[in-house]
Amino acid sequence: xxxxxxxxxxxxxxxGLSGYEDxxxxxxxxxxxxxxxxxxxxxxxxxxxxxxxxxxxxxxxxLLSAHMDAIGLMxxxxxxxxxxxxxxxxxxxxxxxxxxxxxxxxxAGARTLPAVIAQPPARLLPPDLGDGPxxxxxLLADTGLAPGRVRSLVHVGDLVSYASEPVELxxxxxxxxxxxxxxxxxxxxxxxxxxxxxxHAWDVWAVASVxxxxxxxxxxxxxxxxxxxxxxxxxxxxxxxxxxxxxxxVPIGEGPSLxxxxxxxxxxxxxxxxxxxxxxIPVLMEYAPRHTGTDxxxxxxxxxxxxxxxxxxxxxxxxxxxxxxxxxxxQRAGRLMAEFIASLEPxxxxxxxxxx
Amino acid sequence: MPLIGNAQLKLLERLSNAxxxxxxxxxxxxxxxxxxxPLCDTVKVDALGNVLAVRQxxxxxxxxxxxxxxMLTAHMDEIGFMLVAEDGEGLYRFETVGGIDLRQLVGKxxxxxxxxxxxxxxxxxxxxxxxxxxxxxxxxxxLRIDLGTGGKAAPGERAVFATRYQRSGDLLFCKAIDxxxxxxxxxxxxKAPPAQIDLLVAFTVQEENGLRGxxxxxxxxxxxxxxxxxxxxxxxxxxxxxxxxxxxNVHLGQGPAIYIADGSTLCDPRLVRFFHATAExxxxxxxxxxxxxGGTDAGxxxxxxxxxxxxxxxxxxxxxxxxxxxxxxDDWKNTLALLHAGLQRLTPAVLAGExx
Numbered sequence: 001x002x003x004x005x006x007x008x009x010x011x012x013x014x015x016g017l018s019g020y021e022d023x024x025x026x027x028x029x030x031x032x033x034x035x036x037x038x039x040x041x042x043x044x045x046x047x048x049x050x051x052x053x054x055x056x057x058x059x060x061x062x063l064l065s066a067h068m069d070a071i072g073l074m075x076x077x078x079x080x081x082x083x084x085x086x087x088x089x090x091x092x093x094x095x096x097x098x099x100x101x102x103x104x105x106x107x108a109g110a111r112t113l114p115a116v117i118a119q120p121p122a123r124l125l126p127p128d129l130g131d132g133p134x135x136x137x138x139l140l141a142d143t144g145l146a147p148g149r150v151r152s153l154v155h156v157g158d159l160v161s162y163a164s165e166p167v168e169l170x171x172x173x174x175x176x177x178x179x180x181x182x183x184x185x186x187x188x189x190x191x192x193x194x195x196x197x198x199x200h201a202w203d204v205w206a207v208a209s210v211x212x213x214x215x216x217x218x219x220x221x222x223x224x225x226x227x228x229x230x231x232x233x234x235x236x237x238x239x240x241x242x243x244x245x246x247x248x249x250v251p252i253g254e255g256p257s258l259x260x261x262x263x264x265x266x267x268x269x270x271x272x273x274x275x276x277x278x279x280x281i282p283v284l285m286e287y288a289p290r291h292t293g294t295d296x297x298x299x300x301x302x303x304x305x306x307x308x309x310x311x312x313x314x315x316x317x318x319x320x321x322x323x324x325x326x327x328x329x330x331q332r333a334g335r336l337m338a339e340f341i342a343s344l345e346p347x348x349x350x351x352x353x354x355x356x
Numbered sequence: 357m358p359l360i361g362n363a364q365l366k367l368l369e370r371l372s373n374a375x376x377x378x379x380x381x382x383x384x385x386x387x388x389x390x391x392x393x394p395l396c397d398t399v400k401v402d403a404l405g406n407v408l409a410v411r412q413x414x415x416x417x418x419x420x421x422x423x424x425x426x427m428l429t430a431h432m433d434e435i436g437f438m439l440v441a442e443d444g445e446g447l448y449r450f451e452t453v454g455g456i457d458l459r460q461l462v463g464k465x466x467x468x469x470x471x472x473x474x475x476x477x478x479x480x481x482x483x484x485x486x487x488x489x490x491x492x493x494x495x496x497x498x499l500r501i502d503l504g505t506g507g508k509a510a511p512g513e514r515a516v517f518a519t520r521y522q523r524s525g526d527l528l529f530c531k532a533i534d535x536x537x538x539x540x541x542x543x544x545x546x547k548a549p550p551a552q553i554d555l556l557v558a559f560t561v562q563e564e565n566g567l568r569g570x571x572x573x574x575x576x577x578x579x580x581x582x583x584x585x586x587x588x589x590x591x592x593x594x595x596x597x598x599x600x601x602x603x604x605n606v607h608l609g610q611g612p613a614i615y616i617a618d619g620s621t622l623c624d625p626r627l628v629r630f631f632h633a634t635a636e637x638x639x640x641x642x643x644x645x646x647x648x649x650g651g652t653d654a655g656x657x658x659x660x661x662x663x664x665x666x667x668x669x670x671x672x673x674x675x676x677x678x679x680x681x682x683x684x685x686d687d688w689k690n691t692l693a694l695l696h697a698g699l700q701r702l703t704p705a706v707l708a709g710e711x712x
Contacts, residue, residue, distance in 0.1 A: 079594045092482035092490060095463035098678035100519070100529065114524050116680045119459060123603050124595045133459060133493055138596050142674065144527040144608070144682045167465050167474045167518070169504025170446055175465065175476045242447060242500035243480040253505055293483065316502070317478030320463040324476060324502060 004334075005174065005327060007031060008166075008186045012178045015104060015161040017088050018069040018214045021045050028068060028185055028208045035192040036206065042225055046218040047208040051192060055201030055346040062341060063205040063228035064191065065219050065295040066184035067212030067235065070177070071319055073101070073141070073160035081147030082118070082140040085160060089213030093136040095320045100163040103143055105153040113153065114163065115143040162321045171253070172327045179323040181212065183313050183330050184234040187256075190334025191341070198342040202229075209295055219295035223302040229349045230268060230307045232337060233296035237286055237312030241324070250284045250314050253326035256333040257312035261288035263296045265307035267352035272309055272340055281336050286312050307352060311336065358544040358696055360689050367391065367543065368528075369521040371536035375467055377436030377453050377514035378565040381405055383470070384432040388539060388559045395546040396557075402576060406569045407432070407559040410577075414551040417704075424704050427556040427579035427664070428545065428695075429570055429653040430538030430586065431563030434531070435677050437515040439468065439501065446507030447500045448475075450515065454564030458493055460678045465518035466501055468509045474518065475503040517679040526685045533673045533681035535563065538585040541671070541692050550699040563653055567620075570653035574660035580707065581627065581665055582657035585695065587683070588613050588645055588670035605648065606672045609684050611641030612691035615668035618648065620655030624665035626709045631667065634698045640690050645670065665707060669695060 016024030025047050029039055036049035047068070053059050071089030078084070083103065087093075097119035102112045118140045122131065125138055141160055143150060166176035188206050195204065205226050209218025212235075223231060237259075238244060239252035250257050258273055260266075276283040288310075291297055296310040311333050316324040345351075367387075376384040388407050393399050396409040413423035435454030442448055448468075452458075462479040477499055482490075501515060521530040542557050549555050556577040560569030563586075574582060592604040606613040614631055615623050635642040645668075658666035671691045673683040 082594055090482045092479070092485065094459065094490060094494060095479055097457075098460045098675065098680055099463060100680055114522060114527075114529055116529065116675060116682055118593060118675060119457075120593045120596070121591050124591070124593055124601060126596055131493070132491060140593060142593075142682065144524075144529075144674075144684070146609070164465060165520075167476065169474055169476070169502070170507030171505035173504035175474075175502075175504075238481055238484065241478065242443075242502065243478075243494075243498050244484060246484060248484060317463070317476070318481035318483065320479050320481075322463050322465060322476035322478050324478060324504070326505075 004186055004190055004331060007189065008182060011182045011185065012166055012176045015159065016068060016070050017072040017159050017161060018211045020159055021069050021210045024068045025208060031189050032192060032206060035196065042222050044217060044221050045210045046222045048222060048226065049206040051195060051204040053200050053202040059203050060229040060346060060349055061203035061205055063207055063223060063226055063231045064188050064337060065207045065209050065231060065233045065299060066188045067181045067218060067295055068185050068208040069210050069213055070161065071213050072162065075154060075156055075158045075160060077156060078150060078154060081145060081150040082142055083154060085136060085139060085141055087136060090319055092319065093139060094133045096139055099321055101141060101160050102163045103141060103154060104159045104161065106155050106158050107153040113143045115141045118142045164321045173324055174327060175322050175324045177321040177323060179315055179325050180236045180318055183236060183325050187234055187313065187330050187333040190331060191337040194335060194338035195341060198338060200342045201346045202341060202344045204341055212295055216295055216298035219298035220302060223299045223306065227303060228306065231299040232309050232311060233294050233299055234311045234333060235294040236315035236318060238318060239314035239316045241316040250286055252314045252316060253328055254282055255284045255314045255329040256336065257284040257286040257314065259286045259288050259292055259310035259312060261292060263288060263292045263300050264309055265352065268307045268309040272336065275340055275343060276336055279339055281332050358548040358692055360692065364540065364544060365523065368536060368540045371539055372521045372530040372532050375472065375514065375516045376432055376434055377516060378433040378562045380514045381432045381561045384539065388432065391543045392546055402572060404569050404572055405561045406573045408573060408576060409546065409557045411546055411549045411555045413554050424553045424702065425556055425579040426553050426699065426702065427558060427574060427577050427582045427657065428542050429558040429560050429573065429584050430542045431535045431560045431569065431653060432539055433561055433564050434516060435564050439509055439511050439513045439515065441511055443500060445505045446503040448509055450501050455677055458496055461499060462494055464679050466515045467518045468501065468503065468515045469513040473503060473507065473509060475501045475507065477501055519679050528683045528685065529680055531679060531681065533683050534587040534676040537587050537671045537683060537688055541585050541695065544692055545695060548696060553699065553702060560653055567653055567656035570656040571660060574657040574664060578661060579664060582654060584652040584654040584657065584668040586652040586668060586670045587673045587676065589676045590672045590674050606643055606645050608672050608674055609687060610643045611687060612694045613643055613645040613670045613672055615645045616647050618650045620651035621658050621666060623667045625711050626706055627665060627667040630706045631669065631694065631698045634701055635694050638697045640694045640697065642694055
């Protein structure tokens with residue numbers, strides 16, 4: 001089985017911002033190719049990998065939805081060679097000053113330019129900002145190049161992605177940008193690998209979905225196109241850590257988590273939970289009383305409605321360039337999905353009814 | 357004539373990647389000692405940790421008078437952090453050392469201690485913050501250095517931004533340009549010393565903690581002239597409202613910055629004129645730093661003992677005291693060229709001129 005960590009480090013080092021996922025999609029396809037029977041892209045760019053089950057036709061299908069898009073920035077203007085910026089997805093501008101980034105310049109020769117996010121000194125900013133956080137509209141990306149050169153290389157609309165490198169920390173942890181949600185793509189990959197040696201009756205659709213960060217676009221469209229009998233969405237969830245001890249957070253390294261709430265089909269959830277207990281795979285409970293903010297929210301209401309569950313991988317410092325994950329949590333999530341899929345009887349879906 | 361080639365860039369890379377927070381300069385000191393020992397008549401490390409390296413004049417002045425004693429300083433220390441308390445599970449509270457804008461801390465990787473243990477400074481996810489929260493700077497006492505669960509350090513250890521040196525054509529992106537570029541410059545000058553003067557080179561400690569190293573070094577070396585070689589921020593960014601930026605300090609790419617007045621020193625006007633005239637005669641691009649605040653080791657040197665005529669010359673950079681500085685190779689080359697040319701021409705006659 002190929003190592004999970006080198007793949008994940010390579011995957012988070014690729015841009016693939018929402019709507020521009022191809023750099024990530026290509027690597028995911030290469031990884032999945034030997035693991036699935038059929039590989040395709042949806043009309044909006046999601047990667048669909050089909051691994052056929054061994055059950056009689058018509059076979060039921062389960063869809064694993066892990067979004068592959070990354071948050072980041074986009075150039076809105078060029079002033080004296082400096083780039084003005086807007087966000088793609090949810091970016092707290094307070095994490096930006098002093099970040100190394102790549103400007104994906106689309107002008108002559110299309111190249112990747114190293115740059116840094118500049119927080120201009122107070123005297124070049126509106127006086128009412130004081131010494132508080134500088135809003136994104138006043139931050140600049142600086143390539144260090146002369147203004148004329150920047151004008152010929154960079155266009156409005158060019159993407160800007162984080163350039164910080166992955167860092168392995170003590171205790172089997174990995175830090176870097178875009179772990180949200182490439183860790184789940186890695187977990188789905190681990191699941192597909194596990195299934196190579198496991199008989200499973202159901203068809204499995206592995207989906208690396210697009211544009212989750214800007215409205216779950218990939219989840220709505222891929223679930224519609226594939227029309228599976230059940231969906232497991234897999235995404236990161238808030239881990240406890242400095243500044244985050246609220247009820248929304250779960251401990252890191254003790255998961256993955258299983259979500260409870262209106263986006264989740266209780267019987268599908270119970271199936272995963274019972275299996276985890278039986279196999280002694282540690283799981284945490286996560287509670288989402290309204291919107292889970294994940295692909296599960298979209299999948300559940302696709303077509304006539306589809307039973308959906310959500311597996312969470314605990315992540316510290318979400319949407320910062322130093323997101324932090326425990327590799328164990330990813331491996332366990334992959335294994336739990338594989339075990340669950342292998343355990344599915346052909347008629348499982350008929351058994352999960354609402355008769356109380 | 358000293359030039360900057362691969363060997364010099366390699367040295368700058370080593371210096372930049374070394375950790376040397378004010379008061380804990382050992383790592384840079386080792387590199388400096390290794391470089392200067394073969395070049396100097398005497399090299400010693402004083403009570404604070406300054407490296408005092410002396411290269412005597414090769415020629416005598418007419419009449420057997422003692423050569424002019426010129427002190428050059430560059431500071432070895434950088435801004436950074438000290439771990440001050442342990443929270444358990446690899447989390448450490450920290451304080452800043454030197455002038456660091458708290459808005460520059462979040463979302464950065466750091467290296468802790470002599471072993472360069474990797475860690476990160478994260479923040480609460482944007483999803484769990486309110487618009488009110490995002491209008492406030494994140495307080496230092498809520499931030500932690502996270503080494504990963506099981507990570508181990510000791511309070512008292514220092515930490516620096518983890519940025520690794522990166523060169524892209526004429527551009528340098530790295531940490532601690534302030535003042536490792538000065539350190540590298542002085543090492544090159546020791547390789548091509550002026551024949552007629554005693555070169556007294558102090559690689560100083562604790563500049564970022566109040567010019568404490570320079571104070572005692574100037575006393576010990578007792579020079580006729582003091583020149584601080586440092587790096588100064590180019591604040592040459594566009595203003596938010598499109599007005600001309602008239603408070604730019606210096607411009608990146610316009611050569612070494614000669615100081616006239618800063619927050620702690622009125623530079624000796626005879627030295628200012630002399631180095632400016634040298635630049636003009638040698639056709640070396642140079643600029644005057646806008647008179648204003650800030651300061652260099654010259655602030656301590658000029659009032660040491662009975663007073664020492666002093667000057668500062670800096671390599672421009674952008675974004676000092678943050679995780680990533682940006683400098684131009686040409687500015688470094690021209691700074692080295694100007695200092696070399698000036699020292700070759702400097703005679704006691706310069707100090708016999710009028711202060712006007």
